[in-house]
Amino acid sequence: MRYLTAGETHGPQLTAIIEGVPSNLPLLPDSINVQLARRQKGYGRGLRMQIEKDTANLVGGVRHGMTTGAPIALVVENKDWTHWTKVMGVEPVDEDNEGRRRIHRPRPGHADLNGGLKYNQRDLRNILERSSARETTARVACGAVARQLLAQFGIKTACHVVRIGDVVAERPQMTIDELNEVTEASQVRVADKEAEAKMIAAIDAAKAEGNTLGGVVEVVIEGVPVGLGSHVQWDRKLDGRIAQAVVSINAFKGVEFGLGFEAGSLKGSEVHDPIMHEEERGFYRASNRAGGFEGGMTTGEPIVVRGVMKPIATLYKPLPSVDIDTKEPFTAQVERSDTCAVPAAGVIMENVVAWEVACAFLEKFGGDSIEEIRANLENYKKQVEQY
Ligand code: EPS
Numbered sequence: 001m002r003y004l005t006a007g008e009t010h011g012p013q014l015t016a017i018i019e020g021v022p023s024n025l026p027l028l029p030d031s032i033n034v035q036l037a038r039r040q041k042g043y044g045r046g047l048r049m050q051i052e053k054d055t056a057n058l059v060g061g062v063r064h065g066m067t068t069g070a071p072i073a074l075v076v077e078n079k080d081w082t083h084w085t086k087v088m089g090v091e092p093v094d095e096d097n098e099g100r101r102r103i104h105r106p107r108p109g110h111a112d113l114n115g116g117l118k119y120n121q122r123d124l125r126n127i128l129e130r131s132s133a134r135e136t137t138a139r140v141a142c143g144a145v146a147r148q149l150l151a152q153f154g155i156k157t158a159c160h161v162v163r164i165g166d167v168v169a170e171r172p173q174m175t176i177d178e179l180n181e182v183t184e185a186s187q188v189r190v191a192d193k194e195a196e197a198k199m200i201a202a203i204d205a206a207k208a209e210g211n212t213l214g215g216v217v218e219v220v221i222e223g224v225p226v227g228l229g230s231h232v233q234w235d236r237k238l239d240g241r242i243a244q245a246v247v248s249i250n251a252f253k254g255v256e257f258g259l260g261f262e263a264g265s266l267k268g269s270e271v272h273d274p275i276m277h278e279e280e281r282g283f284y285r286a287s288n289r290a291g292g293f294e295g296g297m298t299t300g301e302p303i304v305v306r307g308v309m310k311p312i313a314t315l316y317k318p319l320p321s322v323d324i325d326t327k328e329p330f331t332a333q334v335e336r337s338d339t340c341a342v343p344a345a346g347v348i349m350e351n352v353v354a355w356e357v358a359c360a361f362l363e364k365f366g367g368d369s370i371e372e373i374r375a376n377l378e379n380y381k382k383q384v385e386q387y
Pocket of ligand 1: 009046048049080131132133134137250314336337338
């Protein structure tokens with residue numbers, strides 16, 4: 001499967017085309033809208049989220065609640081567009097028209113300056129509009145389609161926040177279903193009540209001082225068969241592909257699996273997962289410190305992957321920058337933004353990781369219809385059982 005997205009944060013809509021979704025997959029806007037609503041939630045979001053009410057309109061590839069195998073086309077409207085029709089219109093406007101709302105003051109930490117230099121744009125809005133994290137709405141919609149596919153084969157996903165600023169949250173012993181239930185009811189998407197209150201206080205304190213907070217989110221995927229991805233070629237290693245997908249999320253700066261960076265400070269005996277075998281269960285691991293991957297392939301244990309999000313770069317007390325017209329320093333640019341979007345980023349990460357797993361799943365069990373894929377999967381399961 002592959003997808004492309006288009007659309008600007010203050011333009012009329014976001015658009016996505018997904019190619020390669022098999023036929024006979026049940027799909028209705030509701031299953032996408034649930035994910036879009038999750039992405040909009042979370043303590044620390046700014047005023048824009050009160051304007052938007054994201055819903056997907058399926059405009060290709062689905063008929064009577066089922067995919068047909070044709071490309072899926074979907075659009076999500078930007079409700080905020082009504083305030084930006086002059087600024088974001090397609091028709092030409094005069095250079096000095098105040099409706100242009102030209103931006104010439106690049107914000108540190110954003111794509112503004114690099115993008116302006118690269119694309120030779122003297123209105124940095126032409127960069128900002130597309131680099132905005134609003135685009136992740138379309139990616140979550142595509143991920144929701146991937147999750148729908150995974151769900152057909154009993155593969156479950158979850159995400160939870162493990163850090164906001166200097167507050168750390170634990171994942172108590174619980175099943176993936178319980179984790180989903182508890183985090184869904186949390187304002188900061190944590191399973192640790194004590195940490196929740198501290199995170200909310202930290203977000204309030206950051207907001208009060210015109211600052212922002214980043215954090216770490218963890219995604220868990222269970223029910224994945226052994227052998228997705230491959231060791232034979234660098235670009236087929238599924239952990240590598242997941243890493244790329246995670247770091248491509250706006251403001252994400254790093255990714256780790258299982259023990260992750262901590263593995264660098266431990267001995268080999270403390271890092272690897274002993275191989276076990278039981279008649280009933282087949283091969284399994286005594287632990288899952290690898291986070292579900294060895295040799296770029298799934299081990300059959302849960303995928304456990306974390307991503308780190310830097311604090312949002314739009315600050316109410318901005319860092320020094322230089323005006324691209326006058327080349328003079330300034331510090332006054334203030335844009336509306338969020339104080340902390342880590343809980344939303346968890347949902348984005350869950351959906352982009354689900355996308356990569358679904359792609360690898362289809363590569364392994366490829367077929368044009370759900371029935372064909374199911375038959376291939378059953379056949380493979382027998383092969384693994386008899387190994
Ligand atoms: C964003 C800035 C804010 C966020 C936006 C991402 O938007 P605005 O500039 O319109 O206030 O609200 O996030 C979303 C719109 C969204 O749907 O997540 C940025 O600069 O990346």
